[in-house]
Amino acid sequence: MALVDIQNLTIDANPGQGCKTIVNHVSFAVPEQNITALVGGSGSGKTTTGLAIMRLLSPGLRVVSGRIYFEGQDLLSLPKEALRGYRGKQMAMVFQEPLYAFNPVFRIGSQIEEVLQFHTGLTKGRRQERVEELLRQVEIRDPGRVAQSYPYQLSGGLRQRAMLAQAIAASPKLVIADEPTSNLDVTVQARILMLFKKLRDELGLTVLIITHDLGLVRSLADHIVVLCSGEVVEGGPVGEVLQHPRHSYTQQLLEAAK
Amino acid sequence: MNKDKQSLALQPGGLRSFRKNPWAACCLILLGVFYAGALLADLVSPYSYQNEDRNYSYCPPMTIHVLDEQGRLTRPFVYGVTITFDEYHKRTYAINPEEKYPLKFWVQGDSYQFLGLIPASRHLFGVDAPGRLMLWGADARGRDLFSRIVYGGRVSLSIGLLGVAISFSIGLLVGGIAGYYGGRIDDILMRICEMFMMIPGFYLLLALRAMVPADFNSVQVYFSIVVILSFIGWASLARIIRGMCLSIREREFVLAAKVMGLSDFRIIVRHILPHTLSYSIIAIMLSIPGYILAESALSLIGLGIQDPYASWGNLLSEAMGIIQINFSPWILLPGFFIFLAVMCFNVIGDTLRDCLDPHFRVDDTM
Numbered sequence A: 001m002a003l004v005d006i007q008n009l010t011i012d013a014n015p016g017q018g019c020k021t022i023v024n025h026v027s028f029a030v031p032e033q034n035i036t037a038l039v040g041g042s043g044s045g046k047t048t049t050g051l052a053i054m055r056l057l058s059p060g061l062r063v064v065s066g067r068i069y070f071e072g073q074d075l076l077s078l079p080k081e082a083l084r085g086y087r088g089k090q091m092a093m094v095f096q097e098p099l100y101a102f103n104p105v106f107r108i109g110s111q112i113e114e115v116l117q118f119h120t121g122l123t124k125g126r127r128q129e130r131v132e133e134l135l136r137q138v139e140i141r142d143p144g145r146v147a148q149s150y151p152y153q154l155s156g157g158l159r160q161r162a163m164l165a166q167a168i169a170a171s172p173k174l175v176i177a178d179e180p181t182s183n184l185d186v187t188v189q190a191r192i193l194m195l196f197k198k199l200r201d202e203l204g205l206t207v208l209i210i211t212h213d214l215g216l217v218r219s220l221a222d223h224i225v226v227l228c229s230g231e232v233v234e235g236g237p238v239g240e241v242l243q244h245p246r247h248s249y250t251q252q253l254l255e256a257a258k
Numbered sequence B: 001m002n003k004d005k006q007s008l009a010l011q012p013g014g015l016r017s018f019r020k021n022p023w024a025a026c027c028l029i030l031l032g033v034f035y036a037g038a039l040l041a042d043l044v045s046p047y048s049y050q051n052e053d054r055n056y057s058y059c060p061p062m063t064i065h066v067l068d069e070q071g072r073l074t075r076p077f078v079y080g081v082t083i084t085f086d087e088y089h090k091r092t093y094a095i096n097p098e099e100k101y102p103l104k105f106w107v108q109g110d111s112y113q114f115l116g117l118i119p120a121s122r123h124l125f126g127v128d129a130p131g132r133l134m135l136w137g138a139d140a141r142g143r144d145l146f147s148r149i150v151y152g153g154r155v156s157l158s159i160g161l162l163g164v165a166i167s168f169s170i171g172l173l174v175g176g177i178a179g180y181y182g183g184r185i186d187d188i189l190m191r192i193c194e195m196f197m198m199i200p201g202f203y204l205l206l207a208l209r210a211m212v213p214a215d216f217n218s219v220q221v222y223f224s225i226v227v228i229l230s231f232i233g234w235a236s237l238a239r240i241i242r243g244m245c246l247s248i249r250e251r252e253f254v255l256a257a258k259v260m261g262l263s264d265f266r267i268i269v270r271h272i273l274p275h276t277l278s279y280s281i282i283a284i285m286l287s288i289p290g291y292i293l294a295e296s297a298l299s300l301i302g303l304g305i306q307d308p309y310a311s312w313g314n315l316l317s318e319a320m321g322i323i324q325i326n327f328s329p330w331i332l333l334p335g336f337f338i339f340l341a342v343m344c345f346n347v348i349g350d351t352l353r354d355c356l357d358p359h360f361r362v363d364d365t366m
Helices: A046-054 A080-086 A110-118 A124-138 A143-147 A156-167 A188-203 A213-222 A238-243 A248-257 B011-018 B022-039 B143-180 B181-198 B203-210 B220-250 B252-259 B263-302 B313-322 B322-327 B329-356
Strands: A004-012 A019-033 A037-038 A061-070 A090-096 A176-177 A207-209 A222-230 A231-237 B063-067 B075-084 B093-104 B104-115 B117-127
Touching: A004 A207, A019 A046, A019 A061, A019 A222, A037 A046, A037 A188, A046 A061, A046 A090, A046 A124, A046 A176, A090 A156, A090 B252, A110 A124, A110 A143, A110 A156, A124 A143, A124 A156, A143 A156, A143 A238, A143 B022, A143 B263, A156 A188, A188 A207, A188 A213, A207 B220, A213 A238, A213 A248, A213 B322, A222 A238, A222 A248, A231 A248, A231 B220, A248 B075, B011 B022, B011 B220, B022 B143, B022 B329, B143 B220, B143 B313, B143 B329, B181 B220, B203 B220, B203 B263, B220 B263, B252 B263, B263 B313, B263 B329, B313 B329, B322 B329
Parallel strands: A037 A207, A037 A222, A090 A176, A176 A207
Antiparallel strands: A004 A019, A004 A061, A222 A231, B063 B075, B075 B093, B104 B117
16 A cells, blocks of 8 residues: 555746756655655756655745645645644655754754654653653664754764654654765665664654665665656566666666666 | 853853953943842932932032041041032032031931832941932932932833843844745835834834823833834844845755744744844844933933933933033933943943854954
């Protein structure tokens, strides 16, 4: 069963004046409790698609056609107030560089707590316990210290884990991860990937991972969707697609990854 | 690790620059003394602000003597004064060597409510009746100028803080909303700001003051002046904050906050406005003098705090005639206090800018 079902999504930049199509009639589904990888080169529209699911496209971009279903509900037709019940609570996002995704003037703990405060009715004491619990869940060994730290005081790996803890704070069903490991070194990368798998198994999380790294896709993802200049060129279970790539672009990507 | 405990905006460097700059430290201490004096005005001043004795009209400042007639060291005292009228019927005050009033601490005097709560009648210092201590002279109605300056500090010094608190809350909020949403909301709010900035401040001040009912009591007048002053001050700040918010809202943590489903209001207040803090703190310190001066100006022309209540501005309004200044120059003293307070805030504001805002820091490289 698909948690997210995207049908015929088209997104234009600067509608009206020298319009350019960023995402062109894209359709794919993200199956529940699976890790789906959205793969493509720079400018292929993968991040734009991710942001469109959150309905957080930047002002210059507009959805001109298509539907995005989340558990059967069309997100694109929802009013703004109703969307807030989805963001954070139903779906969350992890960014490429958590140093910028955390507010630099507040401690990590208080920023995770803020999400809890907003989406759950927990008391302050319970919230703080939950923050530590979450940090432990993403395999941070000294959650107390990390919660008390400012973003710039942590290493890249720790920050990404903390970001993930914030993302799963209000127990969303879907986490969209936008190149979550591109800025990390290889060993840390591997551990973060294991973490995604663990969270999928333990929490029943559905993950949409946006990446250009096929090695990562092979070891992590269950499904793959390949985007090329805003169009889906190929999709299916990872093993199948990577074994027998039908489209020349996928073949090129595989060649490049060797 | 100790460093981590402090907030980012006030790194230890901030306080160090006060220690390195004795000038700024003096100003800080002086302001502290002013505010403490204003807070404890009932206790510090020998008389209440409305205790008057017409026999002492324009009594000159009294000297505190520590040597008696024989030149021996005694406890500090003041002489009584006798009033004579000269050929032009002008009062002249002469020392009466027969009457000596020793300066005492903790003397019985006008009763008051200490901090508005505890009934008391002791004053920090003074002389026993029938003597009268006019440390810095008296005004036309024979009220002790020192006491009135101390009481006047309450109005003049608090009006700056209160006015800034109100106008900065409005300015931050309007600027934050305009900068965050952009588009039409931004246009409308900024045009409103410009309308306020277009009208010359002092005329707006007078026009708004004219709208305040004449039968307001002093407390109501005080608060209406605060509201009027802050009504004028918020617009320019809102414009600057709006500009900063326009750039801050593009930062990724704002997107991340949206992803987490936080409300717009929360994003503005919790995530965007704190980043304007180092600018705001400086702007606050540098704009307080404007409020003090505006209140003084209003009171000086008789539209502010009304007699018998004291503010530095309305104390100064007594010094508007050349005759009064000529014969009793001490009534200019409140002006000196306005100057001191304004200067202190400016020096502290400048020092804070040096340590909070690295863009303005030029002398560090030398």
